[in-house]
């Protein structure tokens with residue numbers, strides 16, 4: 001059975017295009033392939049910033065953890081467990097100050113966990129979340145896939161790096177670009193993404 005995890009993270013609520021298209025992809029996959037859908041809305045329910053209780057708690061044996069450490073590690077464990085349980089992950093991200101939202105950064109700070117989602121071996125770091133398909137929707141006010149602003153894409157490139165670091169290397173990227181460059185650019189961005197999502201879902205069918 002296909003288990004899909006939808007993770008959304010834009011702080012723009014109902015206006016978010018990354019959320020809109022990530023939902024469309026997740027529902028499309030469900031419609032084509034069936035299975036279950038789990039939803040993690042990081043904007044509505046953001047993980048906390050990581051703190052000493054988490055950093056020290058995760059290297060302390062479970063029976064020796066303080067109540068604060070137990071609580072902090074529990075949050076990370078829950079996020080990792082739902083990621084591990086998924087075969088398909090659909091991740092929506094809206095650019096905030098050239099990177100992902102701090103909500104999504106906090107999520108990665110919890111799920112990037114040595115010994116759990118990656119390990120260090122003789123050949124360097126090794127991602128442990130293997131065999132999953134990821135659909136990454138990144139929305140940005142400007143255009144970053146090419147042109148003068150491409151070197152400043154600290155969203156898509158960063159997310160691809162982090163996903164790969166924990167073993168999620170099979171990633172299909174859908175970009176929604178130029179969303180704040182005026183009404184025509186916005187309409188074009190939406191139309192282009194609708195086409196991209198349609199052809200992506202045709203491949204899933």
Ligand SMILES: Cc1cc2nc3c(=O)[nH]c(=O)nc-3n(C[C@H](O)[C@H](O)[C@H](O)COP(=O)(O)O)c2cc1C
Pocket residue numbers: 010011012015016017018019093094095096097098099139140141142143179180
């Ligand atoms: C607080 C804030 C910061 C933003 N920073 C950037 C930025 O650095 N570069 C950019 O191109 N667009 C920026 N934008 C525009 C968003 O990336 C754009 O609205 C995008 O569509 C957001 O994704 P979403 O539609 O999924 O919410 C920013 C928007 C907000 C609200």
